[in-house]
Amino acid sequence: MAKAHPDAVLTGLDLDGQAVAAARERLPGADIRQADFIEADESLPHASFDLVITNPPYVRTQVLGAAAAARLAARFGLKGRIDLTHPFVAMAPDLLRPGGVLALLCSNRFLTTRAGVNVRGLLSERLAVREVFDLGDTRLFEAAVLPAIVVAVKGAQGVARFASAYEVPQEAPEGDLYAALTGQDDTVVRFGARTFAVSVGTLARGAPEQPWRLTNPDRDRRHAHVRSRTWRTLGELARIRVGIKTTADPVFIGDRWDTLPPEHSPEPELLRPLLTHHDVRAWLPPRPPRTQVLYPYLDLPTRTVVDLSAHPRAAAYLGLHRARLEGRRYLRAAGREWFEIWVPQRPSMWREPKIVFPDISPEPRFTVDRSGAVVNGDCYWISVPELVAPGVTCDDLANLVVGVANSAFGARFYDEVCGNRLYAGRRRWITQYVGLLPLPDPTTAAAREVIEAVGSLTAGDHGQLPRLERAVRAAFGEL
Numbered sequence: 001m002a003k004a005h006p007d008a009v010l011t012g013l014d015l016d017g018q019a020v021a022a023a024r025e026r027l028p029g030a031d032i033r034q035a036d037f038i039e040a041d042e043s044l045p046h047a048s049f050d051l052v053i054t055n056p057p058y059v060r061t062q063v064l065g066a067a068a069a070a071r072l073a074a075r076f077g078l079k080g081r082i083d084l085t086h087p088f089v090a091m092a093p094d095l096l097r098p099g100g101v102l103a104l105l106c107s108n109r110f111l112t113t114r115a116g117v118n119v120r121g122l123l124s125e126r127l128a129v130r131e132v133f134d135l136g137d138t139r140l141f142e143a144a145v146l147p148a149i150v151v152a153v154k155g156a157q158g159v160a161r162f163a164s165a166y167e168v169p170q171e172a173p174e175g176d177l178y179a180a181l182t183g184q185d186d187t188v189v190r191f192g193a194r195t196f197a198v199s200v201g202t203l204a205r206g207a208p209e210q211p212w213r214l215t216n217p218d219r220d221r222r223h224a225h226v227r228s229r230t231w232r233t234l235g236e237l238a239r240i241r242v243g244i245k246t247t248a249d250p251v252f253i254g255d256r257w258d259t260l261p262p263e264h265s266p267e268p269e270l271l272r273p274l275l276t277h278h279d280v281r282a283w284l285p286p287r288p289p290r291t292q293v294l295y296p297y298l299d300l301p302t303r304t305v306v307d308l309s310a311h312p313r314a315a316a317y318l319g320l321h322r323a324r325l326e327g328r329r330y331l332r333a334a335g336r337e338w339f340e341i342w343v344p345q346r347p348s349m350w351r352e353p354k355i356v357f358p359d360i361s362p363e364p365r366f367t368v369d370r371s372g373a374v375v376n377g378d379c380y381w382i383s384v385p386e387l388v389a390p391g392v393t394c395d396d397l398a399n400l401v402v403g404v405a406n407s408a409f410g411a412r413f414y415d416e417v418c419g420n421r422l423y424a425g426r427r428r429w430i431t432q433y434v435g436l437l438p439l440p441d442p443t444t445a446a447a448r449e450v451i452e453a454v455g456s457l458t459a460g461d462h463g464q465l466p467r468l469e470r471a472v473r474a475a476f477g478e479l
């Protein structure tokens with residue numbers, strides 16, 4: 001740029017001495033300062049820059065510290081979870097002249113996460129987004145996070161272009177990824193050793209609380225059609241809960257309880273099988289879990305801790321770890337016992353059948369567990385008896401949910417509404433999007449067919465998969 005615009009006045013800031021030295025070498029004549037950008041507000045001329053290019057640090061509140069996060073929140077009017085990207089984006093509109101451009105390279109998480117509300121809000125209310133590139137798992141940059149690029153102007157709102165690239169497990173001719181990302185049509189291209197599905201369209205966004213999505217006329221039509229065939233969404237039908245969170249896993253969770261000395265070996269009635277993402281697979285019941293959790297609660301609908309004096313060996317074992325467990329001061333602050341787990345969920349619900357799915361997995365892995373196991377915090381679960389609708393059993397409803405969620409239709413729908421994928425095609429099954437999964441009217445013939453196919457698949461008849469896929473498509477009128 002310095003070469004193309006020899007008269008351009010370049011100002012650069014970085015905290016890091018090496019980065020500053022490298023920039024000075026590359027951009028002789030530019031004003032490169034080793035300084036804190038967030039504190040440099042006063043020393044930079046407001047409303048004067050034609051272009052602000054930033055690849056801000058991505059440092060989360062936990063690392064930032066609560067006090068620093070609170071200060072930034074107050075100064076920049078930010079809410080919820082703050083990361084360092086937010087103040088960088090918040091400062092850009094003040095620095096730009098009218099018509100000036102912000103080019104932002106940051107983590108793509110802001111597009112879809114709740115914590116992204118600050119960036120989505122700033123980019124919508126103080127700037128006008130022109131282009132968004134979700135570079136997904138292309139690894140075009142060396143970064144620990146998946147990157148996105150946003151180009152926004154300080155000017156009037158208009159339609160914003162949206163392009164995304166995610167790796168897919170298929171073959172395709174070698175192509176130009178940049179041309180595909182800036183082109184007109186969805187394409188699949190091989191780039192190096194990997195193949196990417198490139199989607200192009202426009203940015204669909206509502207209030208800042210809503211995620212940003214890519215849309216195009218084809219998708220809009222399809223989603224409108226699916227909506228017209230939707231009886232209820234999963235979120236309307238069911239409550240999706242996360243598994244337990246102990247906040248002291250090495251104390252509460254283990255697969256070698258039997259190796260403890262007898263006097264410290266917790267009573268068997270307090271050790272419960274614990275399903276983790278290792279055990280959960282699509283269709284088939286989960287594998288018998290290897291791990292067990294020391295679960296110090298009575299089998300009641302509400303959280304009621306056991307009387308430790310009635311379980312002397314568990315008491316002795318927990319006593320060994322008392323200092324560590326008491327270090328969790330938030331438990332005490334919440335008026336709870338030192339030997340509790342942080343999120344135990346509803347103790348008596350574990351005995352009931354439940355739909356379980358892992359938090360992170362490349363493919364949908366929804367299944368029904370009838371073993372009574374506890375579910376770990378790396379999975380989500382839905383209690384089957386809570387699925388209620390006239391004229392249908394809760395077991396049939398569970399099969400309908402599992403059938404749609406595990407189908408190719410379900411995975412595609414999820415990708416299109418959620419759009420957030422991790423490396424190597426792994427998806428994060430975020431409950432707010434899983435809750436949007438459409439379900440067809442369970443009393444229709446096509447839905448009955450889905451329910452029956454799921455019955456066979458869960459009994460191990462994998463040959464029923466084509467029937468299931470056909471039935472799900474038919475239930476949504478996709479023939």
Ligand SMILES: C[S@@+](CC[C@H](N)C(=O)[O-])C[C@H]1O[C@@H](n2cnc3c(N)ncnc32)[C@H](O)[C@@H]1O
Pocket residue numbers: 013014015016019035036037038055056057058
């Ligand atoms: C994601 S890296 C950018 C890397 C750069 N694009 C490159 O390719 O080398 C973020 C940069 O922001 C700098 N940084 C972090 N906090 C800063 C602050 N408050 N003010 C200025 N620079 C900061 C870091 O030193 C780091 O160089």
